[in-house]
Amino acid sequence: MNKHRCGLSVITYTYNDHALAAGLLASMKDWDCLPREILVVDDGSRPPFVPPPCEPRARVIRLPANQGPAQAKIAGLGAAASRFLLSLDADIRLPPDWVSRCLPAAARDDTGLVATAIVTDAGEGLLAAYQRLCFSPMAGRSGEPKVMPAGVWLLRREVWARHGFPEYRERLHEDVYFSDKLRRAGLGLRVLPGEPARQIRRLSRHTTVRRGWTWQGREYLAAVTDNPVDPVNAFLLAMRGRMESHQAADPRFGYYDYLYAAYALASLARASGRPVAFTSALAARLASDLPGPEPADVFRHDMAALGFPSVPSGPDPLIAAIRRGLRSILPAGFDAAVAGALPHLREEDRRGDWDFSLYDG
Numbered sequence: 001m002n003k004h005r006c007g008l009s010v011i012t013y014t015y016n017d018h019a020l021a022a023g024l025l026a027s028m029k030d031w032d033c034l035p036r037e038i039l040v041v042d043d044g045s046r047p048p049f050v051p052p053p054c055e056p057r058a059r060v061i062r063l064p065a066n067q068g069p070a071q072a073k074i075a076g077l078g079a080a081a082s083r084f085l086l087s088l089d090a091d092i093r094l095p096p097d098w099v100s101r102c103l104p105a106a107a108r109d110d111t112g113l114v115a116t117a118i119v120t121d122a123g124e125g126l127l128a129a130y131q132r133l134c135f136s137p138m139a140g141r142s143g144e145p146k147v148m149p150a151g152v153w154l155l156r157r158e159v160w161a162r163h164g165f166p167e168y169r170e171r172l173h174e175d176v177y178f179s180d181k182l183r184r185a186g187l188g189l190r191v192l193p194g195e196p197a198r199q200i201r202r203l204s205r206h207t208t209v210r211r212g213w214t215w216q217g218r219e220y221l222a223a224v225t226d227n228p229v230d231p232v233n234a235f236l237l238a239m240r241g242r243m244e245s246h247q248a249a250d251p252r253f254g255y256y257d258y259l260y261a262a263y264a265l266a267s268l269a270r271a272s273g274r275p276v277a278f279t280s281a282l283a284a285r286l287a288s289d290l291p292g293p294e295p296a297d298v299f300r301h302d303m304a305a306l307g308f309p310s311v312p313s314g315p316d317p318l319i320a321a322i323r324r325g326l327r328s329i330l331p332a333g334f335d336a337a338v339a340g341a342l343p344h345l346r347e348e349d350r351r352g353d354w355d356f357s358l359y360d361g
Contacts (some may be wrong), residue, residue, distance in 0.1 A: 005261040009037040009080035012088045013072045014049045016356045023089040025054045033099040039075040051115025087153040091201035091276045112187030114154040117196035142193040150175035201355045210359040227273035240329040243252035251337035262286045266308045280311035
């Protein structure tokens with residue numbers, strides 16, 4: 001039976017993650033409302049993306065070098081021709097009825113962007129469960145958010161024509177910029193109830209840390225050059241609540257939170273002008289606080305992979321203060337939880353099937 005084709009352009013993006021993009025194109029055959037146009041923005045992939053056969057045939061827009069998600073969206077959304085535009089990251093998978101369920105809301109004159117919640121679905125295991133907890137925007141909720149996550153946007157082409165962001169020059173954070181621009185123009189952001197979109201990219205724990213800090217560290221990093229103490233204290237206060245919440249979900253998440261906090265603190269120290277010797281000594285000191293040589297070895301390897309190798313040094317009062325601050329927010333039972341996570345960390349290190357992410361470089 002021929003399915004209905006709606007006045008919809010689907011725009012997706014790829015940067016060295018061709019299998020995910022091809023999988024998205026293949027998944028569209030299951031939708032109950034098919035697009036009239038498919039555009040793939042190849043954001044500087046090497047080798048270039050070659051789309052698989054699909055209906056309608058995908059048109060590739062090639063950018064000569066990687067410019068980042070914001071600029072890729074400007075290129076793709078600006079080239080689309082249908083009445084409705086659906087911007088999807090390559091790792092997004094939609095329920096079959098998603099388009100027909102969301103189009104009526106997007107057609108409203110008072111609406112700028114429409115989506116559903118996005119739930120991270122990266123498979124099984126401790127790390128996948130941690131990512132599901134950290135990276136599932138609006139999970140279980142609906143309503144009018146202040147920021148519409150950029151993984152899924154449904155909008156009218158006239159909204160883009162009048163209120164798009166071709167003037168935006170940054171690589172990232174386009175969702176914050178566009179959401180604010182639309183709200184200031186009096187247009188609503190609608191997250192609809194019902195079955196959510198799924199985000200299926202499998203991230204290593206190093207990429208998980210980088211992704212989290214890319215989106216959560218901006219304000220801390222902006223403030224640390226003027227006053228290095230207050231941003232560190234504010235970060236530790238926020239981490240206390242995060243660790244308590246994550247402990248309630250699974251105490252073994254404590255290792256991932258500890259690694260994230262250490263990376264953030266080292267990043268703040270570097271941004272404040274501290275030398276490599278300082279961040280290396282900080283990483284070594286935080287490694288020595290873990291319960292036993294095996295977790296410490298895993299942590300040192302992780303920090304080195306994140307750009308902060310561990311090199312012990314003599315006493316330093318600032319490192320001691322940072323260490324005390326981090327120790328003070330660790331939940332009860334942290335050492336036992338890290339020991340419980342260790343088999344999962346070893347298994348993660350044996351895997352080689354992580355998907356490429358823009359946070360990997």
